Amino acid sequence: MMHTRFVSTSSDDDWKDPDLSLLDDRRAPVPAIPLERIPEPWRDWIADTHRSTGAPADYVLQSVLAGVAALCGAAVSVRVTPAWSEPLVLWQAAVGEASTGKSAALAAMRRLLDTIEQERRADDVPDAVPSQVVASDADPLALADIVAGNPRGVLLWRDGVDGWIGAAEEGDHRAARLAAWEAGAVALRTPRQPSRTLARFPVSILETVRPDRLKEQLQADEDGLAARFLFVWPGPQPYRALTVVEPVREQAILQRLRGVSRLARSADDPCVLTVDARGIAALDGVLAGLHAERAKAEGLEAAWLGKSRSQIVRLAGLLELLASIDGKVLRPGAIGREQIEAAAALWRDYFWPHAKAVFDSAELSDYAKRVRRVARWLLDKRPGSVSREEVRRRGLSMSATADEAELVLQRLHYLGYVKPDPAVREGPGRPSSHWLVNPALAET
Numbered sequence: 001m002m003h004t005r006f007v008s009t010s011s012d013d014d015w016k017d018p019d020l021s022l023l024d025d026r027r028a029p030v031p032a033i034p035l036e037r038i039p040e041p042w043r044d045w046i047a048d049t050h051r052s053t054g055a056p057a058d059y060v061l062q063s064v065l066a067g068v069a070a071l072c073g074a075a076v077s078v079r080v081t082p083a084w085s086e087p088l089v090l091w092q093a094a095v096g097e098a099s100t101g102k103s104a105a106l107a108a109m110r111r112l113l114d115t116i117e118q119e120r121r122a123d124d125v126p127d128a129v130p131s132q133v134v135a136s137d138a139d140p141l142a143l144a145d146i147v148a149g150n151p152r153g154v155l156l157w158r159d160g161v162d163g164w165i166g167a168a169e170e171g172d173h174r175a176a177r178l179a180a181w182e183a184g185a186v187a188l189r190t191p192r193q194p195s196r197t198l199a200r201f202p203v204s205i206l207e208t209v210r211p212d213r214l215k216e217q218l219q220a221d222e223d224g225l226a227a228r229f230l231f232v233w234p235g236p237q238p239y240r241a242l243t244v245v246e247p248v249r250e251q252a253i254l255q256r257l258r259g260v261s262r263l264a265r266s267a268d269d270p271c272v273l274t275v276d277a278r279g280i281a282a283l284d285g286v287l288a289g290l291h292a293e294r295a296k297a298e299g300l301e302a303a304w305l306g307k308s309r310s311q312i313v314r315l316a317g318l319l320e321l322l323a324s325i326d327g328k329v330l331r332p333g334a335i336g337r338e339q340i341e342a343a344a345a346l347w348r349d350y351f352w353p354h355a356k357a358v359f360d361s362a363e364l365s366d367y368a369k370r371v372r373r374v375a376r377w378l379l380d381k382r383p384g385s386v387s388r389e390e391v392r393r394r395g396l397s398m399s400a401t402a403d404e405a406e407l408v409l410q411r412l413h414y415l416g417y418v419k420p421d422p423a424v425r426e427g428p429g430r431p432s433s434h435w436l437v438n439p440a441l442a443e444t
Helices: 042-053 057-072 102-122 140-149 172-182 211-219 250-263 277-296 299-324 337-362 366-381 388-395 402-414 439-443
Strands: 073-081 084-088 091-095 154-159 186-188 196-198 203-209 229-232 271-274 385-387 418-420 434-437
Touching: 042 057, 042 102, 042 250, 057 073, 057 084, 057 091, 057 102, 057 154, 057 203, 057 229, 057 250, 057 299, 073 277, 073 299, 084 299, 091 102, 091 211, 102 154, 102 203, 102 250, 140 154, 140 172, 140 186, 140 196, 172 186, 203 211, 211 337, 229 337, 250 299, 277 299, 277 337, 299 337, 366 388, 366 402, 385 388, 388 402, 388 434, 402 418
Parallel strands: 073 271, 091 203, 091 229, 154 203
Antiparallel strands: 073 084, 186 196, 385 434, 418 434
16 A cells, blocks of 8 residues: 655644444442332341341342242232233342352352241141252253142243353253243153153243353343343342341241242132232333334344333332231232332332343454554553554454455444554545554553
8 A cells, every 4th residue: 555654744633532442341320129019027137137147139130039939929910901811920030240249149048048948847737749849950851740749830940051141952952941931831852761641830930140151141032031030140249347236137037938939829820910990000010112113123122122021010010019918917908000100110110220231242243343452552551653554463463464454443433442543644535544542541
């Protein structure tokens, strides 16, 4: 390429400030847990567990929702219309780096569910399949055996091991994972084991996962299982001194879990929570707004929004149970406007921003990665000027073409990192091959 060099007349004064947020790979801030939307005494129990463990309260909230869903499954449903009902099956992922308190936050609810499970087993008919509330084996055949003994459903509890998102399964197992969310029928067959057919296969999920591992799982998620998860990713937390909290509310929470367990009869004779006329009117307004938002979304977020109508209805049912069930077996009321609006607000103002943070992290394009990589290279090397070929060879380690390197430099020009060197005149219609680097980077 022929070019001519002139004396530069550019000054430092015509540079704009470089957008340094490009260098930060942390996700955007997410809202804090809205404890005011959680009924008592659950709200205080979440706060107590948070203070006594030092773990984020977000994860404790997930354990509460998972615990109630574990005891309901297909045995409690929310009926919106005669043609639309939702089981109280919930899939959740607690996202966080190692040693961020995920396991500590979930342990208290796990202990309570273990107590419920032992009490159920004491009432089992001799020689029957033992009732099991919580399972750790994600194999659908193993879960089917458990659901055969507990048709109400099971909670898959995966702490620190691979979950269902991105699982490389085919055939019957793939269909089983999709059926588990709907509490639908499933037929599982393997060459070495007898087939297992279930009229209902309700499986709730609570799993912990690191952000880097979740990113890999989301990129391999061909079945769209991630669209069915409620994600929580509170991120780094300030240190809080541990508080010794007397477990005075432990028995109150256990009594309420027992009440839910007794309320949920069976998948063949479920407890039905009906959405009343005011609730349907409120839900219709929520779904109209959701429809408009989904039309503007793309990728993982669009798929997630497509499943959120079910999530909102299921959250409304869970919030009604949290508010109405105590140690006595009281029948919960209808799902009205208040429950729908509370569930929609919890979904919109809390779970949606957390899901966006997860999806934004997973969907960084190759182009965006190149832009960030060259920006960091410029900050590290701090050259006064660079050529496009130098950026391609050294900044991108030959992983991009000349045209792709040009697009990176154009983007960095917009962000204030570089600008075409006016001392080098290219031929007519040719992109600049030499770029000045913002002197401000040398002071960063």
